[in-house]
Amino acid sequence: MxxxxxxxxxxxxxxxxxxxxxxxxxxxxxxxxxxxxxxxxxxxxxxxxxxxxxxxxxxxxxxxxxxxxxxxxxxxxxxxxxxxxxxxxxxxxxxxxxxxxxxxxxxxxxxGQRDLKARLLRHVSPAFAEDPLRVLRVARFAARYAKLGFTVAPETLELMRQLSESGELEALTAERSWKEISRALLEDQPQVFIEVLRECGALKVLMPEVDALFGVPQPEAHHPEVDTGVHTLSVLEQAALHQQPLTVRWASLLHDLGKGLTPEEEWPRHIAHEHKGLKLIKAVNERFKAPKDCQELALLVGQYHTHGHRALELKPSTLLELLQSFDVYRRPQRFEEFIAACEMDARGRKGLEQRSYPQADYLRGAASAARSVAVQPLLEKGFKGPELGEAIKRERLKALKAYKEQA
Structure with missing residues (x-):
């Protein structure tokens, strides 16, 4: 032995x-x-x-x-x-x-030692092409070791391309795929994972909704990088640089899917892309059976990220609706992750990576103002049932109006 x-x-x-x-x-x-x-x-x-x-x-x-x-x-x-x-x-x-x-x-x-020195990710034998999961694994290793200068060997990329075209990727279970995707998103350079999948044609098979974003323009005034796919990779890169958790990284990847549905004649504007993207985010969530917290945050960020960017302009009533949607009273951490995803979105733009994001503190302050409303005095006034709910809502709206005036 x-x-x-x-x-x-x-x-x-x-x-x-x-x-x-x-x-x-x-x-x-x-x-x-x-x-x-x-x-x-x-x-x-x-x-x-x-x-x-x-x-x-x-x-x-x-x-x-x-x-x-x-x-x-x-x-x-x-x-x-x-x-x-x-x-x-x-x-x-x-x-x-x-x-x-x-x-x-x-x-x-x-x-292997020679390829370590050459910084190459190279397959061992032609049997590599027998296992479709290896497409995801190699892309994950590319993300992990990108900062050391590793790249995928051309002949290995070709085998990955053949696997992507063979239909074998569709045989992967949601659980195995998610295990590789989630690990890859938590690497230092998760955007490289997406880049490699796209280069070998696997992104088109596994996440056609993300693949469709490449080549779709956005207004240059807000997005100097123009291309929506490039922007998505930049947001993911920022999420990793700021050591965001998996929930935020997953939401960063999916937040703009609705822009892939915009008719070309409407480019570079993407009216109502937030709402249009929800069905696509839901489809990707379900395809990989993403954990519940990842699914929920991705949908909420998809729907409300532009609210986050316009936080300082929102009416108190709209702000209150936003806070209610996130259930900030019982789930404050989820709202923190939403703020983080919005900030990564704002920073994931060419030349604007260091921009300040005052909306973050403003939103935190708004949540704090709404949470400060005490329920006990309203109970003592005799409110109960639906009337109590309405009274709480009125008091919270009042608190947000006062907060906005002071901010």
Whole structure:
């Protein structure tokens, strides 16, 4: 039995990055050997075991064969005869197909170290094209390592293009797709993820609503970058620079989908794009079964982001409706995330990345003014039921009028 550290742990050590998760491959062992040493089995499809003390994953060396469509369409074979090289060749990228023993002796049959130095994301073998999930994975690695100068090798991009055109991407489950998308959006340069998907034709398949934004112009006075797709990438980039949570990044990606529906004769204006985009945002949310908090914020930002930009001009009654829509009294964090998304939208414009956004503090102050209305005095006056609701609304409107006058 020989045990090797494999994949990301080896890659990140060679890059000088912190190693968090460690994967191990065991060569020359059987399931019975692992059980005898106290390992606990966890793999349903192939033999993976948890170490009795560390809890880390140890997988028996295995080969795989394509047997159906999609990410799960593989037959695995694990036995003591499978070599380390045979196990590594089934991996996605050369930089993930290296192994080292307990003395840090490197096994690198597919030149991963060379590609690390060349800053290339290159597939290990033609079998790469058998797994559609790898299109998303490579785009995610491109986003993670873009700041180190990594790019996708042309021949790998071509395989990704073939996969995108093959219909295989449609076989991916919502859960697997969302796992890759959400991880990619939380990388340092998530806009690169979208760029790579677009370059290989996968964006058109997975998110045609986002793909449709490229080439759609906006008024240059407000958007010096003009192109709506370029603007969307810039908003996503700003969200990452400001370390926004996943909810804000997802909303940043989807906020302008309605502009993709504007007839060409109306360009570069996009009247009512906020309302038109809601059905598209809902469709993307449902396609990937995004978590509820991501879905809700994306829809609210899509509908109200221009309200955010015009916050200082809004009538108190409109401001109150906005606050009610977000339920700022019970869910203040969601309104904070809305403000953040609006600010990222304002900064995601060429040459305006450092602009101030006074609307943020104004909206926070408005929410605070509305929340300061006490309910107890109204109860003491005998209001109850629907009448109490109307009385609270009147008091909040009064508070917002006073706030606007003072601001």
């Amino acid at each position: 020989q045990i090797y550290k494999v994949g990301g742990a080896v890659r990140d050590r060679l890059l000088g990055k912190p190693v968090t998760d460690i994967d191990w491959v065991v060569v020359g062992a059987t399931t019975e050997d692992m059980l005898a040493k106290g390992f606990r089995p966890v793999g349903a499809d192939f033999p993976v075991f948890l170490h009795p003390k560390s809890g880390e994953e140890y997988a028996l060396a295995r080969t795989e064969r394509k047997s159906g469509r999609g990410y799960g369409g593989f037959t695995f074979h694990a036995s003591p005869e499978v070599t380390l090289e045979e196990d590594l060749i089934r991996r996605d990228l050369t930089i993930n197909a290296m192994a080292e023993d307990d003395q840090q002796n490197l096994t690198d049959p597919y030149h």
